[in-house]
Amino acid sequence: MIQKSAILNFPKDLLDRPVISNVIRNFEVEVNILQASITPEEDGRMFVIFRGGKEAVEQSLAYLKNSEIRVYLPVKNLVWDENRCVHCTACVGQCPSSAFTVDAQSRQVVFDAARCIACELCIPACSYNAVESISEHLAKTGGQ
Numbered sequence: 253m254i255q256k257s258a259i260l261n262f263p264k265d266l267l268d269r270p271v272i273s274n275v276i277r278n279f280e281v282e283v284n285i286l287q288a289s290i291t292p293e294e295d296g297r298m299f300v301i302f303r304g305g306k307e308a309v310e311q312s313l314a315y316l317k318n319s320e321i322r323v324y325l326p327v328k329n330l331v332w333d334e335n336r337c338v339h340c341t342a343c344v345g346q347c348p349s350s351a352f353t354v355d356a357q358s359r360q361v362v363f364d365a366a367r368c369i370a371c372e373l374c375i376p377a378c379s380y381n382a383v384e385s386i387s388e389h390l391a392k393t394g395g396q
């Protein structure tokens with residue numbers, strides 16, 4: 253069983269096609285839609301996590317690509333500034349992959365970069381600007 257996150261961009265003329273239902277039915281994978289923004293005037297964008305057998309997930313991605321959906325596989329790209337973190341735990345509930353958790357002993361929030369799937373749901377959840385994408389971080393710091 254593997255888990256793979258992907259950003260899907262749907263061209264306008266594909267918005268009314270049941271491609272996600274087809275993936276679930278044809279390949280027997282779980283599809284968890286974390287974010288979706290679809291309007292009739294624009295292309296649609298979804299951030300999804302696929303879970304299933306390796307071959308089934310790969311077949312699902314190939315099916316989507318063959319359906320002319322643009323599929324982007326995000327790389328891990330999060331920066332956590334521990335010095336800014338006040339351990340409020342707001343990010344923990346948002347994090348679908350348990351990259352942010354609360355340490356049972358210290359009650360402090362900890363970040364495991366290896367688990368991060370780069371969905372960026374924690375960024376707006378953090379009121380203390382303790383998390384940002386690498387691209388934001390580089391733009392601010394000039395690569396420092």
Ligand code: SF4
Nearest residue numbers: 337338340341343378
């Ligand atoms: S939301 Fe921000 S400040 Fe709160 S625990 Fe997460 S990283 Fe730390």
Ligand code: SF4
Nearest residue numbers: 347368369371372374
């Ligand atoms: S980007 Fe944030 S919310 Fe998403 S998996 Fe990584 S740590 Fe969790």
